[in-house]
Amino acid sequence: MQLVVGRIGRPHGLRGDVSVEVRTDDPDRRFAPGAALATDPASAGPLVVASRRWHSGVLLVRFEGVTDRDRAEELRGTTLVIDSADIPPTGDPDEFYDHQLIGLAVTTPDGERVGEVSDVLHHGQDLLVVRRGRDDVLVPFVKALVPVVDLERGLLVVDAPPGLLDPDESV
Template identity: 80%
Template sequence: MQLVVGRIGRPHGLRGDVSVEVRTDEPEKRFVAGAAVATDPASAGPLLIESLRWHSGTLLVRFEGVNDRNRAEELRGTMLVIDSADIPPSEDPDEFHDHQLIGLAVLTPDGERVGEVSDVLHQGQDLLVVRRGKTDVYVPFVKALVPIVDLDKGILVVDGPAGLLDPDAIV
């Protein structure tokens, strides 16, 4: 399974640098000078990272062979991806990679299935996006609210206050 680790944004300057919207919690491992990065669409890559730097909180990357603003603009919107099989498992039993959580069934402490994890957001605090029918609810991914994650069974348990999993509740 391919995992998106970044999205190429607008060009920066005239020499082919691009901004990258980082979509991984480990950018220092995913974006390294000399590394080849697969792309979606595949026809855009793979791209070889020539150099990178942070500028005002934005990752700026120069790819080999992308030497001007026009070529950089052609890459805009391209997703940078890695194969989930290339990610080693965590040694911490309470640490999970996003791809391990997406697709897990969400249960209440009583065993009632209430949805499925459709995404994980990293916005200061990790949030599980739980798909409930046609709506999403957001659950902070903390041990107090998500006491059980069982990858082998394909489930996680959400034990939160009343209304946490109700998309119509005002909490």
């Protein structure tokens, strides 16, 4: 399974640097000099990181062989991916990678299915995006609200207070 770790944005400067929209919780490791990244479309890569730096909160990356703005512009919109098999286990039974959570069925403690995890957001606090039909609900990923994550069974349990899973529900 391929995991998205970033998306190449606009060029920065004249020497081939590009901005990268980071989609990984470990950008220093994923974008370390020498790291090879597969691409989507595959014809754009693999790309090898030559250097990286943060500038005003934006990750700027230079890839080997990309030495000017024109070549950098050709890469705009390219998705950077890695193979999930290349990610080592966390070693902590209560810690999960995003790709392990996405796609899990979400149930209540009583076993009622309420949706599926469609994304994980990292905004100071991890938030599960639970797809409920055509709507999404954000659930803080904390033990008090998500007491069970069962990867083998493909589900997680959300013990939500009234109104969290159904915003239209009266509190």
